[in-house]
Amino acid sequence: xxxxxxxxxxxxxxxxxxxxxxxxxxxxxxxxxxxxxxxxxxxxxxxxxxxxxxxxxxxxxxxxxxxxxxxxxxxxxxxxxxxxxxxxxxxxxxxxxxxxxxxxxxxxxxxxxxxxxxxxxxxxxxxxxxxxxxxxxxxxxxxxxxxxxxxxxxxxxxxxxxxxxxxxxxxxxxxxxxxxxxxxxxxxxxxxxxxxxxxxxxxxxxxxxxxxxxxxxxxxxxxxxxxxxxxxxxxxxxxxxxxxxxxxxxxxxxxxxxxxxxxxxxxxxxxxxxxxxxxxxxxxxxxxxxxxxxxxxxxxxxxxxxxxxxxxxxxxxxxxxxxxxxxxxxxxxxxxxxxxxxxxxxxx
Amino acid sequence: xxxxxxxxxxxxxxxxxxxxxxxxxxxxxxxxxxxxxxxxxxxxxxxxxxxxxxxxxxxxxxxxxxxxxxxxxxxxxxxxxxxxxxxxxxxxxxxxxxxxxxxxxxxxxxxxxxxxxxxxxxxxxxxxxxxxxxxxxxxxxxxxxxxxxxxxxxxxxxxxxxxxxxxxxxxxxxxxxxxxxxxxxxxxxxxxxxxxxxxxxxxxxxxxxxxxxxxxxxxxxxxxxxxxxxxxxxxxxxxxxxxxxxxxxxxxxxxxxxxxxxxxxxxxxxxxxxxxxx
Amino acid sequence: xxxxxxxxxxxxxxxxxxxxxxxxxxxxxxxxxxxxxxxxxxxxxxxxxxxxxxxxxxxxxxxxxxxxxxxxxxxxxxxxxxxxxxxxxxxxxxxxxxxxxxxxxxxxxxxxxxxxxxxxxxxxxxxxxxxxxxxxxxxxxxxxxxxxxxxxxxxxxxxxxxxxxxxxxxxxxxxxxxxxxxxxxxxxxxxxxxxxxxxxxxxxxxxxxxxxxxxxxxxxxxxxxxxxxxxxxxxxxxxxxxxxxxxxxxxxxxxxxxxxxxxxxxxxxxxxxxxxxxxxxxxxxxxxxxxxxxxxxxxxxxxxxxxxxx
Ligand SMILES: Nc1ncnc2c1ncn2[C@@H]1O[C@H](COP(=O)(O)OP(=O)(O)OP(=O)(O)O)[C@@H](O)[C@H]1O
Ligand SMILES: [Mg+2]
Numbered sequence: 009x010x011x012x013x014x015x016x017x018x019x020x021x022x023x024x025x026x027x028x029x030x031x032x033x034x035x036x037x038x039x040x041x042x043x044x045x046x047x048x049x050x051x052x053x054x055x056x057x058x059x060x061x062x063x064x065x066x067x068x069x070x071x072x073x074x075x076x077x078x079x080x081x082x083x084x085x086x087x088x089x090x091x092x093x094x095x096x097x098x099x100x101x102x103x104x105x106x107x108x109x110x111x112x113x114x115x116x117x118x119x120x121x122x123x124x125x126x127x128x129x130x131x132x133x134x135x136x137x138x139x140x141x142x143x144x145x146x147x148x149x150x151x152x153x154x155x156x157x158x159x160x161x162x163x164x165x166x167x168x169x170x171x172x173x174x175x176x177x178x179x180x181x182x183x184x185x186x187x188x189x190x191x192x193x194x195x196x197x198x199x200x201x202x203x204x205x206x207x208x209x210x211x212x213x214x215x216x217x218x219x220x221x222x223x224x225x226x227x228x229x230x231x232x233x234x235x236x237x238x239x240x241x242x243x244x245x246x247x248x249x250x251x252x253x254x255x256x257x258x259x260x261x262x263x264x265x266x267x268x269x270x271x272x273x274x275x276x277x278x279x280x281x282x283x284x285x286x287x288x289x290x291x292x293x294x295x296x297x298x299x300x301x302x303x304x305x306x307x308x309x310x311x312x313x314x315x316x317x318x319x320x321x322x323x324x325x326x327x328x329x330x331x332x333x334x335x336x337x338x339x340x341x342x343x344x345x346x347x348x349x350x351x352x353x354x355x356x
Numbered sequence: 357x358x359x360x361x362x363x364x365x366x367x368x369x370x371x372x373x374x375x376x377x378x379x380x381x382x383x384x385x386x387x388x389x390x391x392x393x394x395x396x397x398x399x400x401x402x403x404x405x406x407x408x409x410x411x412x413x414x415x416x417x418x419x420x421x422x423x424x425x426x427x428x429x430x431x432x433x434x435x436x437x438x439x440x441x442x443x444x445x446x447x448x449x450x451x452x453x454x455x456x457x458x459x460x461x462x463x464x465x466x467x468x469x470x471x472x473x474x475x476x477x478x479x480x481x482x483x484x485x486x487x488x489x490x491x492x493x494x495x496x497x498x499x500x501x502x503x504x505x506x507x508x509x510x511x512x513x514x515x516x517x518x519x520x521x522x523x524x525x526x527x528x529x530x531x532x533x534x535x536x537x538x539x540x541x542x543x544x545x546x547x548x549x550x551x552x553x554x555x556x557x558x559x560x561x562x563x564x565x566x567x568x569x570x571x572x573x574x575x576x577x578x579x580x581x582x583x584x585x586x587x588x589x590x591x592x593x594x595x596x597x598x599x600x601x602x603x604x605x606x607x608x609x610x611x612x613x614x615x616x617x618x619x620x621x622x623x624x625x626x627x628x629x630x631x632x633x634x
Numbered sequence: 635x636x637x638x639x640x641x642x643x644x645x646x647x648x649x650x651x652x653x654x655x656x657x658x659x660x661x662x663x664x665x666x667x668x669x670x671x672x673x674x675x676x677x678x679x680x681x682x683x684x685x686x687x688x689x690x691x692x693x694x695x696x697x698x699x700x701x702x703x704x705x706x707x708x709x710x711x712x713x714x715x716x717x718x719x720x721x722x723x724x725x726x727x728x729x730x731x732x733x734x735x736x737x738x739x740x741x742x743x744x745x746x747x748x749x750x751x752x753x754x755x756x757x758x759x760x761x762x763x764x765x766x767x768x769x770x771x772x773x774x775x776x777x778x779x780x781x782x783x784x785x786x787x788x789x790x791x792x793x794x795x796x797x798x799x800x801x802x803x804x805x806x807x808x809x810x811x812x813x814x815x816x817x818x819x820x821x822x823x824x825x826x827x828x829x830x831x832x833x834x835x836x837x838x839x840x841x842x843x844x845x846x847x848x849x850x851x852x853x854x855x856x857x858x859x860x861x862x863x864x865x866x867x868x869x870x871x872x873x874x875x876x877x878x879x880x881x882x883x884x885x886x887x888x889x890x891x892x893x894x895x896x897x898x899x900x901x902x903x904x905x906x907x908x909x910x911x912x913x914x915x916x917x918x919x920x921x922x923x924x925x926x927x928x929x930x931x932x933x934x935x936x937x938x939x940x941x942x943x944x
Contacts, residue, residue, distance in 0.1 A: 055528075058528075058532060059531075059532075060528050060531070060532075079531070079536065080528070080531040080532045081531055081532065081533070081534040081535060081536065085532060086532060086533075087528075087529065087532045089525045089528070089529060091523055091525045092525075093523065093525035093526050093528065093529035095526060095529075095530070095544055096526075096548060097544075097547045097548060106530070106533050107533035107534050110533060110534035110535055110539070110543075111534055154529075154533070158533070369743060369746075369748070370748075372739070372743060373743055373748075373754060376736075376739075376740055376743070376754075376758050376820075377754060377757050377758055379817065380757060380758045380759075380760055380761050380817070380820075380821075381757060381760070383761075383764075383769070383772050383773060383776060383817065384760065384761075384764065384772075386772070386775070386776060386782070386783070387768075387772050390775070390781060398781060399780065399781070403779075403781065403782065403783045403786050405783070444666075445666045445667050445670060446667065448663040448664070448666060448667065449663060449664050449666070449667035449668075451663055452660040452661075452663035452664045453664075455660075456659065456660035456663075458657070458660040458661070459657075461660075464664065464668065467671070467676065468671065469930070470927075471671060471675045471676075471679075472871065472874060472875070473874050473878075473923060473926050473927060473930065474679070474878070474919055474922070474923040474926075475878045475880075475898070475899045475902055475919045475922060475923075476878070477880075477899065477902045477903055477906055477915065477919065478679070478682040478683075478902070478915065478916055478919035478920075478923075479675065479678035479679050479681070479682040480906070481682070481685070481906070481912050482677070482678035482679075482681035482682050483674065483678045485681075486673070486674075486677070486678060501670075501674065502674055504670060505670045505671055505673070505674030505675055506674070506675065508667050508670060508671060509671065512667060537659070562762070562763050565765060566764075566765030566766050566767070566768075568765075568766070568767045568881060569881070583765075584765055584767050584768075587767065587768070587771075588767065591771065598775070598781055601771070602775075605768050605771065605772065608765065608768065609763075609764060609765075609768065612763045612764070612765065613760055613763045613764075615763070616759065616760065616762065616763035617756045617760070617763075620755065620756055620759045620825070621752070621755070621756075624755075624825055624828050624829050624832065
């Protein structure tokens with residue numbers, strides 16, 4: 009069953025056309041992550057789902073109810089803001105229970121649900137504190153708790169973890185995943201962080217300049233990016249792109265395609281070999297990063313951008329050495345002159 | 357890393373601070389001093405820092421032999437009324453400026469700026485006519501209306517600043533939590549602007565308490581005079597009775613000074629951007 | 635993909651209503667202010683402006699009527715107007731200069747914590763609460779050699795030969811109201827600048843200190859650029875306000891002696907309420923308004939550059 013349907017949604021701020029003809033469907037219970045470069049309209053889209061921004065044209069449908077004209081409070085949603093937006097003049101307990109207070113729920117029920125949410129997030133000891141006296145991670149938990157208490161139809165998150173340090177971010181990421189498992193509520197989550205997107209999402213929506221580039225499961229997007237943008241956006245280090253006429257490129261004709269303008273290969277899909285005729289690409293090592301678990305080579309093959317290779321473990325090959333690279337046919341991505349992926353090669 | 361200042365620097369700082377305090381307080385001190393100097397000493401000891409004798413006679417006669425208390429009461433009504441209504445109207449307007457983008461916003465802001473730009477004298481005659489038409493001449497209500505109108509633009513900008521300091525996320529969160537926009541304003545934003553509100557109230561109260569021009573033009577009966585007008589009649593009536601005038605002046609200072617001392621902290625705090633964050 | 639549009643539930647909320655609400659809501663909050671300002675200020679302002687193009691003589695009601703730009707021609711030839719304009723310039727510049735720098739100094743002093751800061755702050759801001767007419771009277775008394783100490787001090791310091799009232803001396807009289815105005819206006823600058831100072835993030839100074847900036851350098855490189863937009867807007871508002879502010883002059887000198895302290899606003903006052911020539915008073919006011927508008931545009935333009943620069 010669909011929880012949210014976006015039907016040709018457009019958004020204009022005065023003359024600026026920020027979202028262009030977005031059509032999407034999110035299933036009930038699905039965890040959807042919106043990713044895309046800064047300014048592409050993720051927050052705007054989320055805020056339109058929340059009812060905080062009016063829709064310029066198109067239909068916003070929850071279940072089978074058109075909600076374009078409903079106020080945020082009538083949509084039965086909860087939202088976690090990047091800034092947390094905790095009410096500074098209320099203590100944690102009141103912050104958590106504020107939505108119930110507004111709905112004039114009985115004190116007992118309020119107490120019940122607040123302490124339940126506080127229990128889930130480990131906030132029991134902080135109920136009397138004011139937001140001022142909380143650490144960043146604790147504030148983040150309160151913001152999440154406020155959403156949990158609501159028990160809404162839909163959870164919305166706008167970069168909820170971006171103000172936390174790396175360790176806390178991982179911890180909270182796991183909490184959110186657990187939360188989704190436990191509650192099974194539809195969640196829409198905006199992030200910059202690829203790892204968050206890959207680990208949390210049932211489906212990822214990649215946006216660029218106000219348009220949807222591709223929608224799919226994390227692995228689907230990773231293995232079958234629909235175009236250059238998605239291919240370059242997901243994955244770290246980024247996918248290497250080599251022009252079809254690059255002199256350093258030496259592909260057997262079985263791997264090439266006459267309409268391919270650009271070949272893409274992910275750094276982790278490259279085998280390092282001797283720089284001889286069997287190599288698909290040859291270059292010299294410019295920079296080496298040894299991370300322990302992996303070694304990353306930045307290879308100069310005559311183009312402006314280095315060719316990046318990631319091999320597992322510690323590799324002792326030194327800077328300045330000439331090496332060859334080999335790819336498996338199924339790991340090679342081909343893109344035509346419009347930047348769209350050419351998929352037939354894979355089947356054939 | 358806290359650098360300890362040279363003692364000489366600290367001494368200079370305190371010296372400068374003392375100079376400021378002295379400069380601020382001396383004229384007020386002088387006012388009070390002449391008010392408590394007995395009449396017979398005013399000329400002989402007029403320029404001494406410290407009179408050889410004190411008296412409260414001037415205060416007694418001002419309070420009980422003149423209309424001072426009537427003026428005082430009128431001024432209180434007008435200033436409190438103005439402060440209240442101005443703050444109410446300006447809060448709503450400041451909120452709209454801070455939180456909405458809408459057609460005509462620039463024009464309205466420009467108009468409000470223009471109201472701050474021309475000599476009020478220019479419009480006293482037309483206002484007089486309008487107030488006469490509304491039968492609001494010589495009435496405290498009329499004065500409150502005019503004062504409110506004149507103070508709204510500045511108070512609006514002030515309030516807008518306070519609202520701008522409150523993150524928009526907060527009321528959006530409240531609206532998602534179940535508030536209407538107005539409820540969000542009342543339950544979440546309003547409590548956070550209290551310092552700003554106090555500051556605006558105080559600012560406007562002080563301004564209304566001081567206003568002379570309109571009070572002079574729009575009020576003519578003794579029973580409706582506000583304090584500045586009353587004091588001005590003092591000046592013309594008792595041109596030589598320095599002691600009484602200064603006593604009256606001292607008494608008139610009390611409410612606005614009290615009010616101001618109470619609110620000046622909020623004023624600085626409220627004007628500080630982002631004071632309520634976090 | 636196309637799909638049948640579910641109709642909205644039957645609660646009667648249509649899209650037009652919603653649109654209407656987004657459009658109208660800000661005006662709902664603004665309407666009391668707009669109505670009040672329009673009725674009490676803007677309408678009278680238009681009427682007031684129209685006076686400038688008429689002949690209005692309350693004593694001679696039959697000689698009224700439209701006269702085109704006659705009043706402005708009269709203005710151009712009016713020596714008193716030019717004199718008042720010069721005085722307005724010096725009055726505004728003098729008051730503003732001292733108010734600003736003394737206010738800035740006070741704000742910097744108050745920005746650092748010290749014992750008794752709260753009390754000091756309350757005391758030094760006090761002049762702002764003193765009604766203008768009262769400060770005018772008070773300073774007039776202070777300058778009066780009979781009951782005021784200032785002339786005696788000046789004489790004792792040798793600045794003056796014998797205790798005299800500077801308000802009676804055409805050469806010096808303008809300084810009297812300026813001093814009163816400075817006294818009255820320092821707190822305004824101090825309050826706004828102090829608030830601006832306190833909103834500068836502390837870590838900027840810490841970063842600068844670590845980078846090896848001296849106190850003076852961090853003042854010039856951090857404090858000043860951060861304050862600049864506030865300064866521009868405050869100075870603009872204050873200039874306009876001071877140029878229009880006749881109370882002190884009216885009370886302390888009445889524009890005298892020999893018009894030496896007559897600024898345009900006090901000239902307007904006497905024109906309107908002594909000579910009852912409302913038409914010419916309006917003409918004067920329009921001249922001042924135009925000058926101030928031009929000035930405000932200039933400052934706002936400068937401020938744009940400043941804000942960009944940060
Ligand atoms: N109120 C507004 N008025 C005009 N333009 C706006 C407004 N809000 C957002 N925009 C513009 O809309 C575009 C999308 O903004 P949005 O905040 O949705 O981006 P985002 O994808 O969330 O970016 P980020 O990852 O940096 O948060 C941006 O170009 C932004 O400048
Ligand atoms: Mg965003």
